[in-house]
Amino acid sequence: MDLRTRIQDATKDAMRAKDQLRLSTLRLIGAAIKDREIAIRGEPGQAALAEDDIVALLSRMVKQRQESARAYEEGGRLELAERETQEIAIIQEFLPRQLDQAEVAAVIDRVIAELGAAGVRDMGRVMGALRERHAGQMDFGAAGALVKSRLMG
Template identity: 70%
Template sequence: MDLRERLADETKVAMRARDAERLSTLRLMAAAIKDREIAHRGEAGVDSALTDADLSALLAKMIKQRQESARAYEEGGRLELAAKEQAEVALIQEFLPRQLDPAEVDAAIEAAIAATGATGLRDMGAAMNELRARHAGQMDFGKAGAALKARLMQQGAG
């Protein structure tokens, strides 16, 4: 079952259960996906559809936005709003692939370096593209990029 079908099914379940908070977040997700599809149509032509990797990237972006909002609410003493944002994060994460643990991220970085033949920082872009292609939605690419850079700097120096 693809992501759109799963989202539609979960929305129906939430409606039947009269779970207003869950339904609200599911509808936000559906609206964001619809907006992205409309924008994509304008960019790439009528026939090109979004892939699950594109949708995973969109959901990961939504999670990052909510985490930043929760942090801002906590700093401002608005704990009830921070809790709502964290609940939305948890729900959105249900639709993403399983996140890789740190050891798996390290192994993925090594595999990307091997696949691209990266030997130094100048090859970082190719290695990051390889990581994104193979592990979309499965890791924080900000952290993975920093780890990749450190590994390539170590490799280039050694």
């Protein structure tokens, strides 16, 4: 079952269950997908978002909520931070399983070896390969720092 169908089915289930938080979060996801599709309509050859595009969109939504939760915690608004955390959990249900730190390190080492990357100049190639193979499975900001340290050392 594709990601779009899973999100639509989950929205219907949340309506039936009268789960307001889950329903509002799933509706936000649906609206974000529709907004993105409207934005790309003018581009040639683009009619609907590909699965990878939806995963990237969901990843951005998670990152935004993490930043908001952090800001709410710093501001002492713990109830709002908790809501953001709950939304993150709902969105993450539709993302591929996240790799843990050991798995990320192993994947980076494997890609560096496969590409024969020898220095920081190869960082772009390594990061491109990681994004292509593991979209939505890791934090590429943290992975970038790890790639850089591996290529420098």
